[in-house]
Amino acid sequence: MRFERRPSTDGNGQPVRSSNAAARPSLFIRVAAFAGLAFMHLPVLVIVLYAFTTDDRTYAFPPPGLTLHWFDVAFARSDIWAAMRLSLRVAALATLCSIILGSLTALAMSRSRFRAKESITFLLILPLALPGIVTGIALLTAIKFASIDPGFWTIVAGHTTFCIVIVYNNVVARLRRLPPSWIEASMDLGADGWQTFRYIVLPQMATALLAGGMLAFALSFDEIIVTLFTAGHERTLPIWFFNELFRPRDRPVTNVVAVVVMVVTFIPILLAYSLTRSADERN
Amino acid sequence: MTTAIEFRDVTKCYGNVRAVDGVRLQIEAGEFFAMLGPSGSGKTTCLRLIAGFEAPDSGQILLDDNAVTALPPYERDVNTVFQDYALFPHMTVLENVAYGLRVRKVSRAEQQRRALEMLALVKLDAMAPRRPHQLSGGQRQRVSLARALINQPRVLLLDEPLGALDLKLREEMQIELKNLQRRLGITFVFVTHDQGEALSMADRIAVFDRGRIEQLDTPRGLYTRPNTAFVAKFVGGANVIEGALAQRLAGGASHDAPAFAVRAENILLGDVRNSAATDVMRCEGTIVDVQYHGAASRYQVRLSSGELLTAAAPDSIHQAHWRVDSAVSLSWSRDAVMPLQAAAASNST
Numbered sequence: 001m002r003f004e005r006r007p008s009t010d011g012n013g014q015p016v017r018s019s020n021a022a023a024r025p026s027l028f029i030r031v032a033a034f035a036g037l038a039f040m041h042l043p044v045l046v047i048v049l050y051a052f053t054t055d056d057r058t059y060a061f062p063p064p065g066l067t068l069h070w071f072d073v074a075f076a077r078s079d080i081w082a083a084m085r086l087s088l089r090v091a092a093l094a095t096l097c098s099i100i101l102g103s104l105t106a107l108a109m110s111r112s113r114f115r116a117k118e119s120i121t122f123l124l125i126l127p128l129a130l131p132g133i134v135t136g137i138a139l140l141t142a143i144k145f146a147s148i149d150p151g152f153w154t155i156v157a158g159h160t161t162f163c164i165v166i167v168y169n170n171v172v173a174r175l176r177r178l179p180p181s182w183i184e185a186s187m188d189l190g191a192d193g194w195q196t197f198r199y200i201v202l203p204q205m206a207t208a209l210l211a212g213g214m215l216a217f218a219l220s221f222d223e224i225i226v227t228l229f230t231a232g233h234e235r236t237l238p239i240w241f242f243n244e245l246f247r248p249r250d251r252p253v254t255n256v257v258a259v260v261v262m263v264v265t266f267i268p269i270l271l272a273y274s275l276t277r278s279a280d281e282r283n
Numbered sequence: 284m285t286t287a288i289e290f291r292d293v294t295k296c297y298g299n300v301r302a303v304d305g306v307r308l309q310i311e312a313g314e315f316f317a318m319l320g321p322s323g324s325g326k327t328t329c330l331r332l333i334a335g336f337e338a339p340d341s342g343q344i345l346l347d348d349n350a351v352t353a354l355p356p357y358e359r360d361v362n363t364v365f366q367d368y369a370l371f372p373h374m375t376v377l378e379n380v381a382y383g384l385r386v387r388k389v390s391r392a393e394q395q396r397r398a399l400e401m402l403a404l405v406k407l408d409a410m411a412p413r414r415p416h417q418l419s420g421g422q423r424q425r426v427s428l429a430r431a432l433i434n435q436p437r438v439l440l441l442d443e444p445l446g447a448l449d450l451k452l453r454e455e456m457q458i459e460l461k462n463l464q465r466r467l468g469i470t471f472v473f474v475t476h477d478q479g480e481a482l483s484m485a486d487r488i489a490v491f492d493r494g495r496i497e498q499l500d501t502p503r504g505l506y507t508r509p510n511t512a513f514v515a516k517f518v519g520g521a522n523v524i525e526g527a528l529a530q531r532l533a534g535g536a537s538h539d540a541p542a543f544a545v546r547a548e549n550i551l552l553g554d555v556r557n558s559a560a561t562d563v564m565r566c567e568g569t570i571v572d573v574q575y576h577g578a579a580s581r582y583q584v585r586l587s588s589g590e591l592l593t594a595a596a597p598d599s600i601h602q603a604h605w606r607v608d609s610a611v612s613l614s615w616s617r618d619a620v621m622p623l624q625a626a627a628a629s630n631s632t
Contacts, residue, residue, distance in 0.1 A: 184336050185369035187356040189383035190434060199386070203373045 102167030136229030150232030170212030293342035304494035320491030
């Protein structure tokens with residue numbers, strides 16, 4: 001499954017729910033909706049199917065036979081493992097940075113009121129709205145200007161720029177629903193700022209933080225545009241895919257890796273979704 | 284008696300609005316003190332200033348004769364019962380009540396014991412393992428009371444604590460709060476917009492209007508001797524008579540005050556007839572509205588000179604023939620007249 005670079009509503013961690021009270025939609029609308037879903041998801045099924053094919057060159061349908069052979073091949077290739085490891089390390093570190101920076105920003109922005117607040121909120125959201133290619137070029141220029149060798153740390157920094165926004169959006173939405181009287185009550189009962197954060201604010205924003213972190217992880221894991229500009233000689237998993245397109249050696253191996261990536265990103269997204277939903281229902 | 288809370292010329296502004304405007308105030312230790320006023324009159328801001336949620340722009344706040352103006356809420360020996368109760372939803376009732384001890388690093392066993400003791404005091408010990416959302420409004424109110432009392436504060440602040448309860452529960456809680464305060468001997472400062480609540484519970488009441496204290500008195504004092512037209516109207520809804528009508532009724536020199544108030548229940552309604560008693564004030568008008576209140580009815584009467592007065596009369600049979608458009612006479616004894624300060628004078632207190 002592809003996770004879009006510019007998600008429209010996931011930033012608030014709020015699933016859009018349709019009302020049950022509405023009348024049943026017409027047959028045409030329902031058929032159109034299923035056609036739309038099929039258009040989006042059938043190509044994904046094709047990838048899964050051809051991870052098991054015995055034909056290593058074409059996409060002939062139906063596949064001449066099914067096999068698990070390509071899983072063995074993929075498993076044995078060290079370049080895949082290296083790319084996978086790098087991507088996981090980058091995603092983990094970018095997520096950690098964005099959890100710390102994003103939640104600190106959210107805390108600062110939600111508890112204060114000042115004139116430039118609107119502009120700063122806009123600047124915070126901008127990296128997510130900006131085309132990745134602009135972010136990439138800007139970062140590459142900055143890296144060259146500072147004469148840093150592009151590599152692991154520049155990828156992490158690049159990913160953090162837009163992962164922060166995901167965490168920030170999730171946490172700030174939760175903090176907005178936190179009644180100020182809870183914080184006042186805590187202080188009133190003798191808790192200082194740190195204790196109030198530890199016992200009241202953190203438990204309240206924990207699920208939002210976790211959800212934001214998981215989305216950020218998934219976003220970083222399959223990011224390619226910004227990565228191309230900041231990676232130097234490093235090869236993350238999406239870059240490995242990109243290269244495979246021009247060197248179609250053992251084509252089903254690419255599909256096998258795609259299936260694995262799908263599973264790796266799908267699990268945290270599902271978890272994040274159920275976490276925010278249960279927290280919403282509790283409140 | 285010692286002073287528990289003192290305000291020395293405290294002012295607090297929000298933008299251009301003076302929410303609290305040069306308030307001077309002393310609350311005695313052990314007192315049940317009410318701050319009464321319409322919304323936006325500054326009473327809640329005063330409470331928040333005592334708790335430390337707001338800092339004054341100028342002036343001093345003292346607790347037990349120590350200046351606390353610069354202290355944060357967690358360093359003040361004062362606890363608050365919030366209007367929305369502000370119970371922590373991710374903690375059980377017991378954990379909520381024990382919170383004040385937990386942040387003071389009291390041992391776990393001691394926390395448990397004292398929290399259960401407090402819950403027993405408000406008769407909720409059986410609810411200890413529940414979560415706040417499993418309780419009724421009245422029960423949440425009592426949990427927030429227990430939570431605020433566990434640190435044995437010198438002063439308990441209550442921000443419209445009964446506002447969200449229904450009538451029957453509110454009356455029960457009024458009695459319970461009053462008993463609790465008597466038993467614990469803690470100073471209670473109580474913010475309300477409900478004059479009935481303030482009159483029935485408080486030892487003394489400060490009536491707030493536009494950031495100032497209009498009058499500070501005992502409930503009886505406020506009711507029988509309101510200083511200003513605002514207090515007369517806000518506490519008990521008295522008729523305020525001023526200007527030409529006041530001059531005419533007072534008969535020139537017999538009163539210095541250009542304005543006075545008369546309570547609706549002190550006005551006697553009668554059929555229009557000539558009588559020449561000298562110890563009463565008397566005027567005539569037409570009934571424009573009748574409100575039935577059970578024990579008594581309230582009659583709105585438009586005088587021929589245009590003013591609107593309200594008279595309350597017990598609902599007896601011989602009065603039943605008064606209805607809208609009936610011509611009636613209004614009379615009241617001179618003892619019922621409550622002289623008021625002129626508006627200009629009241630603004631400079």
